[in-house]
Structure formats: structure tokens, C-alpha cells
Amino acid sequence: GNSVTQMEGPVTLSEEAFLTINCTYTATGYPSLFWYVQYPGEGLQLLLKATKADDKGSNKGFEATYRKETTSFHLEKGSVQVSDSAVYFCALSDQTSGSRLTFGEGTQLTVNP
Amino acid sequence: EPEVTQTPSHQVTQMGQEVILRCVPISNHLYFYWYRQILGQKVEFLVSFYNNEISEKSEIFDDQFSVERPDGSNFTLKIRSTKLEDSAMYFCASSAGRGGLGQFFGPGTRLTVL
Numbered sequence: 001g002n003s004v005t006q007m008e009g010p011v012t013l014s015e016e017a018f019l020t021i022n023c024t025y026t027a028t029g030y031p032s033l034f035w036y037v038q039y040p041g042e043g044l045q046l047l048l049k050a051t052k053a054d055d056k057g058s059n060k061g062f063e064a065t066y067r068k069e070t071t072s073f074h075l076e077k078g079s080v081q082v083s084d085s086a087v088y089f090c091a092l093s094d095q096t097s098g099s100r101l102t103f104g105e106g107t108q109l110t111v112n113p
Numbered sequence: 114e115p116e117v118t119q120t121p122s123h124q125v126t127q128m129g130q131e132v133i134l135r136c137v138p139i140s141n142h143l144y145f146y147w148y149r150q151i152l153g154q155k156v157e158f159l160v161s162f163y164n165n166e167i168s169e170k171s172e173i174f175d176d177q178f179s180v181e182r183p184d185g186s187n188f189t190l191k192i193r194s195t196k197l198e199d200s201a202m203y204f205c206a207s208s209a210g211r212g213g214l215g216q217f218f219g220p221g222t223r224l225t226v227l
Contacts, residue, residue: 032213043117043204043220044156051213089156099144099211100158100169 002027004090006104013080013111021075021107023064023090031092033057033066033073034101038087047075047088080111115139117219119205125225126195134190134222136205145188146206146216147180149173156204162188195226 007022025031032051036044048057053068062077073090090104118137126132138145147159160170162180179191188207192199202223206216 032215034215036218041220043119044206044218046215046217049213049215091156093212093216095212099161099208100146100171101148101156101206101216102158103156105155 002102004104010108016079019077029094031094034091036089119219123223136188138207142207144208148204149201151201200226
């Protein structure tokens with residue numbers, strides 16, 4: 001079946017530091033890949049997505065590249081802000097298993113001023 | 114910007130009671146979903162709904178669960194006889210299509226079963 005594995009958290013950084021959150025996946029078909037973000041007390045917000053190999057999704061300074069050869073979709077940001085503190089979820093959707101999203105464990109990011 | 118809304122934000126119930134969680138998806142979306150997140154665990158898929166019927170469900174979605182779209186705007190999840198292990202955050206989501214379009218989530222309902 002499908003699965004998503006994220007780097008173990010939590011992650012604590014200083015403002016303006018470089019962020020990487022690792023995500024690898026296992027899928028039976030050709031999945032679409034997503035990053036969702038959950039700010040405190042809120043729901044899951046779609047941050048970025050990529051639908052095929054070598055696509056790069058980007059939004060709000062965050063980027064992730066769909067790497068089929070390494071089955072990865074790592075999230076990066078060059079300079080984090082305190083307001084980026086949240087939980088980040090990697091997820092995939094694979095049409096061979098319907099339209100459900102399969103999520104990773106989530107990574108708590110805390111950015112200190 | 115259109116958004117998915119959910120009510121109530123927090124529901125407390127006694128074991129064995131029925132609960133109905135309500136969602137209003139984004140108005141032009143066609144696919145609707147329920148997920149849940151038990152504290153400290155992954156977000157898990159429960160069910161998807163399209164064209165007024167269930168299109169997919171997980172092994173979690175047993176006979177105690179049901180979904181309904183009673184009118185043109187609401188989408189509900191009913192748990193007939195709640196168990197302690199049903200305590201979780203329940204998220205509703207909607208999407209315009211399948212696959213790569215992405216799903217848009219509501220803020221969640223925290224269900225506490227005592």
C-alpha cells in the first residue's frame with residue numbers, strides 16, 4: 001500500500017535559518033504529492049503540490065521537488081520566519097488507490113526570534 | 114477566499130451516544146471527504162463522497178459511521194454509538210476534482226468521548 005515517511009521532529013530553528021523537512025514515499029502508481037501546513041488552532045492548509053516527476057511546487061518561499069528516482073519530496077525554505085512555526089504534513093494521492101490522501105506523521109517546526 | 118467550515122468546533126459526548134459532525138464544503142467542489150486525527154497520530158482517511166454516494170472508504174469506516182449530504186450545502190458524518198477510541202479531531206475536506214488538484218480542509222471538530 002501507499003505510505004509517507006517524514007523526518008522525525010520536532011525541529012527548532014532561529015529566524016532566517018535554512019529549513020529542510022524530509023519526506024519520502026511509497027506508492028503503487030504515479031502519485032501526486034503535497035505539503036500541508038497546520039497553524040496552531042487551525043485546519044490543514046494546502047501549501048504546495050507537484051503532480052509529476054521533476055515538478056517543483058512553490059508557495060510563500062517554500063519549495064519542494066518531486067524526485068521519482070529517490071521517491072522524495074523534501075520541503076525547503078531559504079529563510080524561515082517566526083510566523084512559519086506550525087506543523088507540516090507531507091501527503092500523497094494516488095489514483096490507483098482512489099482519491100484519498102495518505103499523510104506522513106507531521107513535523108512540528110518552531111522558529112525562535 | 115472560499116473555505117470549508119465545520120461545526121461544532123468541539124463536541125463532548127458520552128460513550129454510546131450518537132453524534133453528527135457537520136461540514137459545509139466549498140460551493141463549487143464535487144468531492145467531499147472525512148479524515149480523523151487521533152492525538153499524536155497521523156491524519157487518517159475515513160471516507161470520500163461523490164455524486165451523492167460513497168466512492169471510497171477505509172477500514173476504519175465501519176457500520177457505526179455514515180455520511181450524508183442532506184441538502185445542497187451540508188455534508189455530515191454520523192457516528193451511531195460512540196466509543197472511547199472515537200475521540201479525535203475530525204476534518205472535513207473538499208476538492209474540485211480527483212488526484213492532483215488538492216483537497217481543502219476545514220478547521221476540524223474535536224470529538225471527546227467520555
